[in-house]
Amino acid sequence: MVNTLERHRDGREWLASTLVWIAAALVTATFCWLLGDILWHGLSHISWTFLTAPPQNAGREGGIGPILVSTALILGVCLGVSVPIGVGTAILLAEFTTDANLFGRLTRRSLDVLSGVPSIVLGLFGNAFFCKTLGLGFSILSGGLTLACMVLPVLIRSTEEGFRAVPTGYRLSAAALGLSRTTTLVHLLLPAAVPGLLVGLVLGVGRAMAETAALIFTSGYVDRMPESLLDSGRALSLHIFDLSMNVPGGDANAYASALVLVVLLFAINGTASWLAGHWLHRRIVTI
C-alpha cells in the first residue's frame, strides 16, 4: 500500500519535472536554432566593407552603411521624442494622480489600448498624420515619430512602475524635512526610478529596431545615404524584409544584416543592464 502510494507520487513528480524541463528546453532550443542559423549563414559575409559600403544591385551586393545610418537616425528621433514625453507622463501618473483619479485612469487605459495596436495600423496612422497631414512626407522624421507612438506605452508603464517601486518612506521623510516636491522628485525619486526607465527603454528600443510594418509607410524604402531628417531612409529590419522577400538572390546579405541587427540588440540589452547594475548604483550612493 505504502509502496504503491510512493510509486504513484514519484511518478507524478517525475512527470511534472519532465514537462517543465521539456518546456524550458524547447524555448532554449528555438532560440539557439535561430541564432545558429543566422550565424551560420551570415557570419562569413560580415566585414568592415559590408558595414560601411552602400548597397548595390538592389542589395544583393555591397553593404549596409547608409541603412545603418538611417536606422540610427530613426531610433534617435524616436528616443529623443519618446523619452521626455514618457518620463513626464510617468511622473504625472505615479506621483501626481491617485488610482481613483479619472484623468489618470483614462491615460492608463489609453496607453494599454495603444500598446495593443498592431504596428501596421500605427504605420497607416503615421502615413496619414505625419507624412500627409503634417506634410513631412516619407522621411526619417515621420518614421521616428511613428515609432515614438509605438514605444511610448511600454516606456511610460515601465517608468511608472519604477517610480512606484520607490519606498514611500523616502517621500515621507523628504517631506518631513521640508524638501519641496520638485527637489524630492529630481534628487531622490528620479535616480531611484531610472532602472525602471532603462527596462522600458530596452523593451522599447528592441521593438523599434525590429519594426518593419510601421516603417514601410512612413520612412520609406530609399537605401541611399540620408542627407537630412526629411530624407527617406531604409531601416535595417526593412532592408532584411526587402532582401528576403522581394530580391531574388539577396538571401546572403539578408542573413548578414539580420546578424548585425541581433548583435545590436544584444549590445543595447547588455549596456542597459550594465548601466542599471554598476554605474547607477554608484551614482545614487555618491551624488
Added chain:
Amino acid sequence: MKPSTSTPDTQPWFPLEERPICCVPKPFIEVEQLSLHYGQTRAFHDVTLAINQGCITALVGPSGCGKTSFLSSLNRLTDLIPGCRLSGRIRLDGLDVLAPQTDVIHLRRRVGMIFQKPNPFPLSIRKNLEFPLREHGLRDRERLSSTIETGLRDVGLWDEVKDRLDSPALALSGGQQQRLCIARALVLSPDVLLMDEPCSALDPLSSGVVEDLIVGLRGRYTVLIVTHNLAQARRIADYAALFWVQNGAGELIEAGTAKQIFENSREPLTAAYVSGMRG
C-alpha cells in the same frame, strides 16, 4: 528591561517626583478639538492637548488609536495622504498650523520628524545631511561641514563614521541609521521633534543608545514621542497622554504629567493600561 546608562535621573522605576522639572511649563503647541478623517473613516476625533516647551511628552495607547495620525497632523504630513481631512485648530508658537496660507516647507523645517523605520536616503552619510541643508539655503562649504560634524556629534555618531562619511548610509546598522535620521532632523535646528516609535525597529542595545539620545534632547527641543513601550515612556517622559479607541475612533483619554498618568490617574482606563491590566 534594559537599564538606561547615561544620566542617573533616567534609571528605570525611580520615584517619579524626584525628577527635576525640565522647564517652567509653557505651552508651545496648543491643539484644540482636532479631528482627522481618512475618507469616511475617523482616525481620531476631538483631541485637545497642550504640549509644553522643552519637555518630552509621550503618547501611549494601543495600536490603531490615532497616535501616529495625530503626530503627522502636527507637521501637516497628513497633506500627503489623499482624502485626508483635518479639522480643529493647532497653534505652534503662535503659528496657525492648519491655515491654508501657512508655508508647510517652513513649518516642517521647524517641526522635525523621526519615523519608526530608519529611512536614510540612498546617498552617502555626508550627503544625507548635506542635501537637506543645501535645500534650505546653506551652501557655504566650511559651514556645511562644520554643521554636519556638530549634527553627527550631537547624536554620538561622529566618532563611529568620521572616517567613512562618503560611504553609503544604508550600510550603517539599524541603530546608527536611526541616529543619522535624528541628526538629519537636528541640523535643520527645529523647535519640535516628532518621534514615531523611534526605538521599536531596533535591537535592545541600539534602542538604549537612541533612548539616551532622546533624553539628552530635553530642554533644547520640544519632543513628542509615540511609544508602545510603557517602561520607556516612564523612564523618559515629563508628560504623557493616553489615546484609546472608542466608538471606532481614537480619542484622548487623559493627559498630564508623567507622575499623574503613571501613578495617580483619574481615569480607570489609564490606571488599567499603565498597570498592564489592559492593552
